[in-house]
Amino acid sequence: MRAIAVNSVNSVQNDSVDYTPQLKLLMQPAGLVSFKGLSQLAGVSNKQIRKLRQGHIGQMQVATVQKLAETLQVSFVELVSTFSEISVTLAPSSQSPNPSDIADLQQEYDRLQRQLNQQKEILGQEFQQSSLQVLESLLLQLPTAAYAAQQNPQLSAVKLLPLLRPIDTLLQQWEIEAIAQVGAEIPYDPQQHQLMEGVAATGDRVRVRYVGYRQGDRLLYRAKVSLAV
Structure with a gap:
C-alpha cells in the first residue's frame, strides 16, 4: 500500500x-x-x-x-x-x-x-471563563443590589450604574463600540439607525432610544431611533 x-x-x-x-x-x-x-x-x-x-x-x-x-x-x-x-x-x-x-x-x-x-470545546470553555472573570463583580453584586432596590423603592438607580462597568470593559476588550448614546439627537442614517415609528429622510434629526453596536467595520445592531420633536 x-x-x-x-x-x-x-x-x-x-x-x-x-x-x-x-x-x-x-x-x-x-x-x-x-x-x-x-x-x-x-x-x-x-x-x-x-x-x-x-x-x-x-x-x-x-x-x-x-x-x-x-x-x-x-x-x-x-x-x-x-x-x-x-x-x-x-x-x-x-x-x-x-x-x-x-x-x-x-x-x-x-x-x-x-x-x-x-x-472548539476547550476554546469555548476558555472564552466562558475569561468572560466570567470580567463580569464577576456584576454577577455577584447585581442580585443583592436588585433586592435592595425592591426593599427600598427610594434607592437611587444612579447607585447601580457602577455595577455595569464590567460590561463596558468586556465590550472594549472585544472592540465593540456603541452607535450614539441614548437621548442624543443625531442626523438619521438608515444604514446605522432603525426608525421605530414614522417616516424620516436621511439627515433628518432623530433621537436615540436604544443604542446600536458595531465591531470594527461590521454592524452588529442598528441604533433604534424616533423622530426628534
Missing part, C-alpha cells in the same frame, strides 16, 4: 475563508458554469459544495471529495490541497487513492475532526 500522510497545518478552521474563486477556476476547464451544475454532475448535495467553498473539506466524506475531484478533472490530492490547509502526500505511483487508501484517509479525517471538536 502506498505511504499516506495527512497533516493539519492549522486544525482550527476559519469560517471567514472563501475558496469560491479557486472552485470557479477549476470549474472552467470542466465546462461547468454553476455550482448547481457541479452538484448535479458530481452527484453531491449543494450543502457539500458550500462546505468546499467555505474551506470545510475536512468535514466531508472522502468518497464525496473523490467524486468532486473526478468531476473537476483533478486529482484527489490536488483538490484537498487546494481547498484546505491539510496536506496530503501520496507516493508518486498514482494520484488516485485505492479503497484501502480511502479507508486510511477517512480514519485520519475522523481523527482530525475529533481534534477540531475538542479544540
